[in-house]
Amino acid sequence: MSAARYSTSPATGRYSAPVADGPVVATVTIPGSKSLTNRELVIAAIADGQGRLLRPLHSDDSRRMIEALRALGVGIEEVEGDGEFGPDLEVTPAPLTGGREIDCGQAGTVMRFIAPLAGLATADVPLTAHESALHRPMGAMIHALRDLGVDIDDEGTWSLPFTVRGHGHIRGGRVEIDASESSQFVSGLLLAAPKFDVGLHLVHTGEHLPSLPHIDMTIEALSTRGIRIERPAVGEWLVEAGVPRAKQIAIEPDLSNAAPFLAAALVTGGEVSMTGWPLHSTQPGALLPDILRAMGAHVIRHSGVLTVRAGEGIRGLDLDLSAASELTPTIVGIAAFADGPTTIRGVAHIRGHETDRIAALVGNLRALGGEIEELPDGMRITPVPLHGGEWPAHHDHRMATTGALIGLRVPGVEIDEIGTTAKTLPEFAQLWERMREGTGAREGADA
Numbered sequence: 001m002s003a004a005r006y007s008t009s010p011a012t013g014r015y016s017a018p019v020a021d022g023p024v025v026a027t028v029t030i031p032g033s034k035s036l037t038n039r040e041l042v043i044a045a046i047a048d049g050q051g052r053l054l055r056p057l058h059s060d061d062s063r064r065m066i067e068a069l070r071a072l073g074v075g076i077e078e079v080e081g082d083g084e085f086g087p088d089l090e091v092t093p094a095p096l097t098g099g100r101e102i103d104c105g106q107a108g109t110v111m112r113f114i115a116p117l118a119g120l121a122t123a124d125v126p127l128t129a130h131e132s133a134l135h136r137p138m139g140a141m142i143h144a145l146r147d148l149g150v151d152i153d154d155e156g157t158w159s160l161p162f163t164v165r166g167h168g169h170i171r172g173g174r175v176e177i178d179a180s181e182s183s184q185f186v187s188g189l190l191l192a193a194p195k196f197d198v199g200l201h202l203v204h205t206g207e208h209l210p211s212l213p214h215i216d217m218t219i220e221a222l223s224t225r226g227i228r229i230e231r232p233a234v235g236e237w238l239v240e241a242g243v244p245r246a247k248q249i250a251i252e253p254d255l256s257n258a259a260p261f262l263a264a265a266l267v268t269g270g271e272v273s274m275t276g277w278p279l280h281s282t283q284p285g286a287l288l289p290d291i292l293r294a295m296g297a298h299v300i301r302h303s304g305v306l307t308v309r310a311g312e313g314i315r316g317l318d319l320d321l322s323a324a325s326e327l328t329p330t331i332v333g334i335a336a337f338a339d340g341p342t343t344i345r346g347v348a349h350i351r352g353h354e355t356d357r358i359a360a361l362v363g364n365l366r367a368l369g370g371e372i373e374e375l376p377d378g379m380r381i382t383p384v385p386l387h388g389g390e391w392p393a394h395h396d397h398r399m400a401t402t403g404a405l406i407g408l409r410v411p412g413v414e415i416d417e418i419g420t421t422a423k424t425l426p427e428f429a430q431l432w433e434r435m436r437e438g439t440g441a442r443e444g445a446d447a
Contacts, residue, residue, distance in 0.1 A: 011429035012419030015400075017391070017407020018436060023270030023310070024408070026435040030258045030274065031085040032057040032251035033283055034424045035214060038065045038109040039221050040249050042117065042191045044091035045074040047225065049246035051091050055083035056251045060423045061107040068104070068114045072121055073097035085427065093246075098123035098166045106133045106354055106395065106423055111160060112184035115141055116192035119150035121166030128161035132395040135159070137181040137352050144177040144189060145170075148196075172196025172241065180206035181352055186237070187218040193239035194227050204235035210349045212323050217282035224249075252278050255285025257425045259330040260401040261435055262288065265308040266297050266334055267408050272435065277306035284324035291319065291327070295334060314338040316383070322346030328378075329398040332361050333405035335381040336370055348377040354423075355394035364391050364399070368410065388412020397423040404432055 037057040042065070044051040056062060066076050066089070073094045081088030098121030104110040111129055115138070118125035129136070139158035146152060149171055154162035172193065179185040186204065193200035209215075219229050219237075225244035231237055253276045265272040278286075289299045289306060296311040316338040321328050325347040335342035350357040358379055365372045368389050371382040391403035391413050400420045407413035421428035 010419055010422035010426035013417065015404070015415040015418035015429065017404045017413040017415060018433065019411050020264075020268045020270075020408045020436050022268070024264045024268040024272060024436050025270050026437070027273040027275065027305075028258070028261045028431060028435055029084060029276065030253040030261070030431075031059075031425065031427065032083075033254040034059060034061050035109065035217060035254075035283065036221070036251050037062045038107075038113065039187070039191065039218055040251065041065050041069060041076070041089070041091065042113050043221055043225055043244050044246070044249075045069045045072075045093055045117075046192075046195055047091075047093050047244045047246040049093070051246040052079070052248045053089040053091065054081055054248065054250040055085070056089050057254060057424065058086040059426055060105055061109060064103070064105040064107045064110045065113070068102045068110055071098075071100040071102050072117060072125070096121040096166070098125040101126040101128065104129040104133065104160070106130050108136055108182065108184050108353070111136065111138060112141055112182065112188040113191055115164060116145060116170070116188050118164035118166055119145060119148075119170045120168065120192065120195050121164070122168045124163050124165050126161065126163045132354065134161070135352075138162075140177050140179060140181060141185050141188060144175050144185070147175045148172060170196045172198045172200050174201040174203070176203045176205045178206035179204050180208045180210070181349055183209060183211040183214045186215050190215075190218050190222065190229070190237060190239055194222070194242045194244060196241060199241040200237070200239040202237045202239070208322070209235055210322055210325055211284060213282050213284040213286070220282050252276070252281055252283065254424065255281060255283045255288060256326045259285060259288055259327055260333070260405045261431070262292060262306070262308045263330050263334050263405055264408055264435065266292065266295065266310050266314050267337055267405060269310045271307060271309040273305050273307040275305055277301060277304055284326055287324045288327060291331065295338070316340035316342040318343045318345070320346040321378075325350050326398065329357060329361060329402040330405065332365065332372075332379070332381060333402040336365060336383055336386060336406060337409060338381075338383050341380055341382045343375070343380045344378040345375070346377055354396035355399065357396065357399070360392070360394045360396065360399055361402070364403070367391075368406070368413070386410045389414070391415050393417045393420045395420055397421045397425065401428060408436070
């Protein structure tokens with residue numbers, strides 16, 4: 001891959017997944033983490049001075065967060081940086097004002113992180129979302145905020161759209177929440193908690209808490225800026241009131257967005273290297289090397305570059321992906337070509353993402369001739385020969401990238417809307433084409 005900047009104008013429309021005629025051999029660079037970018041934007045917005053985010057992600061989700069924070073009165077400007085994928089961001093905190101509608105688009109981080117901040121604003125803040133995201137769970141957040149004294153008008157729906165009637169402060173204190181449907185409920189409350197009058201004592205009451213690495217990510221980001229957080233018990237957090245320190249923060253590459261590229265090595269029998277892989281990360285994607293190794297890959301990390309090389313075959317596994325559920329679509333794409341069945345468990349909550357990912361993966365793979373069984377909390381994939389056909393994206397970026405992954409081996413896979421990848425990786429189609437430049441690949445429609 002060249003070091004030139006990539007265009008952030010996403011490819012849109014129908015996409016004939018390109019087929020690899022041979023093993024993919026490539027080095028790939030991925031833009032910054034969506035999860036880290038949006039968390040750091042929120043913390044910078046309530047910090048004690050002007051801060052800067054280096055090499056942030058520029059995508060639909062991060063744009064929605066920037067627009068939301070600006071609507072609350074925060075100053076955010078693009079400034080020249082040294083990243084390949086766009087400018088740095090300079091954030092200037094200001095008193096939260098509100099008074100403007102915030103459209104969260106499809107971004108779960110925006111709807112779950114901005115709702116608590118809106119309670120700190122001095123005016124009403126109407127929150128809405130793209131029609132494809134209005135179904136996403138928000139009831140637990142509404143309930144918790146009301147218990148903290150926040151005035152929310154949802155017309156009895158417990159979902160978006162709703163209006164937060166900001167009164168300039170939230171007292172805080174102890175609150176219980178069932179975050180079984182999304183760890184973002186916990187992260188959203190933790191991120192705003194330093195601005196509560198008396199801090200926050202948050203207790204998760206559900207039996208299941210998904211995506212724990214994302215909560216660890218939130219705690220680490222706050223702790224790095226001087227906010228003290230204690231964990232007296234599993235599923236319990238104490239956040240002291242305070243003001244986060246303004247800092248200059250470098251954003252790691254998005255390790256979950258790296259997943260389909262690294263998976264291409266296994267699917268095609270090749271080798272893919274990813275630059276900028278962190279030595280330590282709280283991103284769920286950091287679990288990917290161990291998962292790929294268990295599936296038969298050779299994985300090497302050297303000088304910040306992670307290399308995945310195909311082994312003799314792909315092993316089917318029994319996997320609990322509760323800590324890294326966003327990797328599920330990619331793992332399904334790999335498992336379709338394994339030498340035995342793969343069972344994925346612990347991901348019931350992904351039914352509430354951009355689409356019901358379990359139902360969508362089952363339906364899409366079956367449409368290509370695949371054998372896949374839906375389980376209460378996951379699915380079981382039994383590898384069989386696949387054929388080309390339609391692969392609907394279902395307004396879901398990870399569904400689209402999984403279709404492209406399967407298309408490397410199966411001619412004729414047609415993704416109905418590749419533009420969905422702009423949610424977290426606008427450059428996906430461009431990067432995907434560059435990845436296979438040296439393989440003699442051809443377009444799926446011509447295969």
